[in-house]
Amino acid sequence: MKTRGFEKVAKYMDVEFPMPERKTQFSAGYDISAAEEVVLEPGKLVLVPTGVKAYMQTGEFLGLHIRSSMAVKKHLMLVNNVGIIDADYYNNADNEGHIMVALMNMGTEAVTIPQGERIAQGIFFNYLTVDDDDKIEKAVRGGGFGSTGK
Template sequence: MKVRGFEKITKYAAVEFSMPERKTQKSAGYDICLPEDIELLPGKLQLVPTGIKAYMQDDEYLGVHIRSSIAVKKHISLVNNQGIIDADYYNNADNEGHIMLALLNMGTEPVALAKNERVAQGIFYKYLVADGDADIDKAVRGGGFGSTKS
């Protein structure tokens, strides 16, 4: 039985790129690399593909964070500071659960990000729920970025 991890989405199945991994035994985050070269234009928000999806337990989510070296050295931010990937996003019908990074180039020059560059990191978290939310199953998962419909 799969507990938690990462897989390539179908579109990137034949593309060779590094899958998320922790670099040290005590690292909390799994480094997320890019599957292709990307250029980020100054002052622009761009959705950047990762080529991956994540699976996890029902009471977990994947927090996606920008790597500090990318933020400081290249003036790039993750526009929502932390992306939250819910367990039911995996294999959704709209986009197969493809994790996209909403990146903002805060600099004045274009920034090139290379294929296999470690741009973000994912950390799996457990979460708690409030009393009385048993009827929550009525919501329907869409494709992402504000996609939950009720």
């Protein structure tokens, strides 16, 4: 049985790019790369495709955090500060669970992110729920990016 990890989405199965991995012995995050080259114009938001999806256990989520080199050296920011990938996002009907990284260019010049450049870190977390949460009926995820609550 698989516990947690990353897989390529079907659209990028034949595209070469690094799969998420921890680079040092004590790294908390798995470096996540761009699956294709993307240009970010100043002041513009771009959803950068990673070509990967994440699977995990109930009670876990994947937190997406921008790599500090992207923020400091390239003036990019993760639009939602921390992205949250829920366990039921994996293999959803809309986009197979494809993780997209929402970046904004806060600088004054265009920034090119080459295919394979590490743009974010993914950290798996456990989370807690409140008393009687299991007694409240919940919807089943039917969509992809931004589908919760629709």
